[in-house]
Amino acid sequence: MRWSAASAGPNFVYRGQPLGCPFAFWLVVQKTGLDDGRKALVLNKIQQYFHGRRHLHRTPEGRLVIALRAQRIDCVVDVGANIGQTGLALFKHGFDGKVLSFEPTSQAYKELRETARAWPNWSVAPQMALGTAERQVEINLAVTSNWSSIKKVRDKTVGMKPKSRIVGQETIDLKRLDQEVPKSVDPNDRLFVKIDTQGYEADVLEGCDGLLPSIFGFKLELSLLALYEGEKLYDYYLRWMADRGFELWMVEDVSFSSELGRQLQFDAVFFRPGGLS
Incomplete structure (x- = not known):
């Protein structure tokens, strides 16, 4: 039967x-x-x-998996993994490569490790944030952990998104991506780097320089309106990617403000054109 x-x-x-x-x-x-x-x-x-693979295009996660397969990505480096939402979504949508996750806050890190434990291809780096240099910094802890950031959230943001309110701080280790990722991946791996660090994406990118030849794509959460103090907006990242030979590949909605009547953030996926040649 x-x-x-x-x-x-x-x-x-x-x-x-x-x-x-x-x-x-x-x-x-x-x-x-x-x-x-x-x-x-x-x-x-x-x-x-x-x-069925024919249904993957119906969800953002499925579309990303299709793109990762097309680009023959071996490992997704998940920076700002929180409790593991990205890794779990990738595996549930059929990604059969590896995921390496980084998370700086203690409570989210514990949940991340527990979630990743069920998946053999999912590894979690020691607890840390990634940035431009090796040092210790304070991270602001928000009501909801996925709003926590090294940057200070703006008062206007808290008014629109109450769960972004700061409720505490934690001292964390900060290291460079190009120094930490090679400790956990194969030298020949084709890497894709997802960065969701609540306004701190530019600092993470500055720490990528030494690993750029191995990185074939990025996914960034970008803002149309500054939600954190000193946050760079989407146009900065479009230029950064173009200057380094990456092309905008996909765009997905992230958040919208009914109060302002405008979109606040979107996910942008970049790949190197001709990256498979």
Whole structure:
């Protein structure tokens, strides 16, 4: 008998995350004797079969996975990983490369490590932020951790987004990306760097110089309106990328202000044109 997605039963939820895998197949995988990480990997492959690559273009994460495959990216470097949203979304949408995550804040870092533990291709670097030089800095902790930043949030931003309000600070280590990433990746890996550091993206990019020949793409969260003090806006990054031979590849919406009636941020994906030649 051939199982179908319609007849196999409800989707399985693993560690609180729906994997889109029919229950009957989950039951078979549980009897294989594999460890939890390997089971999650097998279930992810089954999900890919049922979900179908033809549907990937319908979500931002799916479109990114299509682009990563087309560019033959071996490893996604996830800077500002928070609790692991990016890595989890990539694997759930069928990315079969590696993910290396960096996160500076203690509570988010603990959750990130727990999330990544289930995926064999997902590694988490020691707790740190990435920037221009090796030193210690203070990071501002927000009500919601994904708003935490080394930059100070503007009062206007808090008015629009109350969860960005600062509730504390934490001393963290700051290091350079081009010094830390080579410790965890293969020298021949084609790298893609995702940076979501709440206004601190320019400093992270300055720390990439020594690794640029191995980086074939970037994803940045860019602002149309400065949400943090001293934050550079989208046009700075468009010039930075163009000057280094990267082309704007995709744009996805991030946040909109009903109060202002305008878009605040968007995700921009860049690749080197002809990067596969």
